[in-house]
Amino acid sequence: MDYEAGGAGYARIRQPDPTIEAAIWAALGSARTVVNVGAGAGSYEPLDRDVIAVEPSATMRAQRPPTHPAAIDATAERLPLSDDAVEAAMATITVHQWPDLEAGLAEIRRVASGPVVIMTFDPGHLPTFWFNDYAPELWTHEAGRMPKLERIAAGLGGTVRIETVPVPLTCTDGFMPAFYGRPEPFLQREVRAAQSAWNFVSPEEEAAIIHRLDQSLSDGSWDARYGHLRTQPTFDGSLRLVISEPE
């Protein structure tokens, strides 16, 4: 995503969600020092611990609230930290943007003496989301952007486990599956501007997708197929934690 151009409304639409936050913080264990790589506006940073934030985009760094530490301007592939500098590391919804994934994973593993927690989407599961019915090309492309979980696990090494993070109906972090049970926000340009998948379709394609969704909401066909999701408390939106503990 071109955050220098389009990231200004990101922090408002992508508020950290409390249940997702709890899952990440539990995975960080008892670590007192944490590096957050690709930290963005600071979502999910455990502010009761010492946090070092790393974020290459000036637009994103500028959106960090005053309660959060200022972020270092660096990339995952070259972390300006010594070996085992922190007790744990986290990277949330960012690994798919790293130009050299393996280099970034090796770096994040290098600087943490304890758990490394990567939150990402499982590309093998993403096609199960109903959005695929409205925008198969966009969604296939989105799944293709996400690294396979096995690749992340191999890049991190150590003892790896993968946890599913259920997406709550009230999810406050506006990534696309967050709206599984309330499709109307997709019709808002500001919501889509905080979802990087839209950057990969033309304005005409985006308009056509939104028109199809709008039509099926108006004529009741979305509700006929998916209306049960409006009250379903959680959903498997393909969100996963890949957690590496050192050997």
Ligand SMILES: C[S@@+](CC[C@H](N)C(=O)[O-])C[C@H]1O[C@@H](n2cnc3c(N)ncnc32)[C@H](O)[C@@H]1O
């Ligand atoms: C979708 S945002 C997620 C931000 C935050 N972690 C969150 O959960 O809200 C992805 C972030 O990854 C950052 N990013 C992109 N390439 C990166 C790289 N090579 N190293 C570190 N961060 C990177 C972007 O600048 C952006 O802030």
